[in-house]
Amino acid sequence: MRGINIAEKLAQFDEHWSPKTVTTVNDYDVRLVKVKGEFVRHQHADTDELFLVIDGELTIRFDAGEVTLGPGELYVVPRGVYHQPVSAGETSVLLFEPSSTVNTGDSGGELTAERARI
Numbered sequence: 001m002r003g004i005n006i007a008e009k010l011a012q013f014d015e016h017w018s019p020k021t022v023t024t025v026n027d028y029d030v031r032l033v034k035v036k037g038e039f040v041r042h043q044h045a046d047t048d049e050l051f052l053v054i055d056g057e058l059t060i061r062f063d064a065g066e067v068t069l070g071p072g073e074l075y076v077v078p079r080g081v082y083h084q085p086v087s088a089g090e091t092s093v094l095l096f097e098p099s100s101t102v103n104t105g106d107s108g109g110e111l112t113a114e115r116a117r118i
Contacts, residue, residue, distance in 0.1 A: 041084040042105030056091025
C-alpha cells in the first residue's frame, strides 16, 4: 500500500486543461489538472465542483464577480452556476467531482477532455 504523491502525478503530464483522475472516492473522481490561460465559460447543471489550488494562482470568473485562489485555497462552485477558470501562469489544481462530469460542462468544444487515469 502506498499513498498518492501529487507532485509525482503532476510530473507525468504537461498538457493544460486536461484533467487526470488519480483516484476515485465512491462515484467521485479526484482529478489533477494543469491550467494556463482562459477556459470556456460553462456550468454543470447537476453537480457542484471543487477546485483546490496546489500551486500557482487561479481565478474563477462568475457572472456576478470572481474569486482568486492561491496555493492551499479551495472553492466550491455550486451546481448550475456559470463559471470560467482563468490563470495567467501555469497553475496546478485538484478537482473533486462526480466521475461522469465532463470538464467543459454544457459548453463542449475542443477543450473537452476524455476521462483519463494516471
